[in-house]
Amino acid sequence: MRRFELVKWYKDKLLQEFDKNWYDDYAPELWEDDGDYDYKDRYANDFDEFINSVKPKRSHIGDAGYDFLAIEDVVIPSLPLAIVDNLNISKKLTIENFYDDFQLAFSLTSNSLKPTIVRTGIKAKMGDDEVLKLYIRSNMPNKKCLILPQGAGIIDSNYYNNEGNEGEIFFCYYNLGFTDITLLRGDRIGQGIFQKYLITDDDSAVETRKGGLGSSGE
Secondary structure (H helix, E strand, O other), X not given: OOEEEEOHHHHHHHHHHHHHHHHHHHHHHHHHOOOOOOHHHHHHHHHHHHHHHOOOEOOOOOOOOEEEEOOOOEEEOEHHHHHHHHHOOOOOOOOOOHHHHHHHHHHHHOOOOOOEEEEOOEEEEOOOOEXXXXXXXXXXXXXXXXXXXXXXXXXXXXXXXXXXXXXXXXXXXXXXXXXXXXXXXXXXXXXXXXXXXXXXXXOOOOOOOOOOOOOOOO
C-alpha cells in the first residue's frame, strides 16, 4: 500500500480552520432548516475533500513526481548576503583578494549557516522495499536560485510514524541568490518519486528505526 497522509498536528490545525470556515459559510442554511438537513454527511464529505486538496498530487498523467505544498509562509535568506553580512567583509573585498576572502568567509560561517527547513505536514506510507525520493522542482534553481543541499532527499519506509516526528516530510533549501526568497503557503516546493530498491544477498540489517530526522546519529 502506498499513500500520503497528514501528520496529526497538521490535521488538527486544518480541522480548526475548516470548522470555522465551514460553519461560517453554512450556518444560516443549517439554522433555517427544520432539522431534516443531514449536515453531518455534508461536513464529512467537505472535510475529506479539503484534506485531499493539500496532499501531494501529480500534475499530469505520466508524471513521476508528486508535488508537495508549503503549509506556511517561509522566508529563505540569501546565503551570499548572509556570508558578507556576518563577517562584514564587504569593505575589504578587492579584485585581488576576493577569492581568498570569500573562501575564508564561507569556511568561518558554514557551521552557523544552516539550510532553511520547509515543513509539509505530510507523511508517506509505502512498502518495505520502496523509498520516496525528494527532488527540487525544475524551475526553482533558475527562477529562485534555490537548491537542495543534499541533492535529493531519501524517505525510507520505516520513517513513517516514527517516534520522533511521526514521519513528517521536510524540504531543506539554500538560497544562492542575492535577495531573500519567500515561499507562500500553498506554493509547490518540491516533488517526491516512489521507487523500488534492492538489497545485497548478504544484507545484515537487524535494528529497528526509532527516531526521526538524524536518527542515524551522524
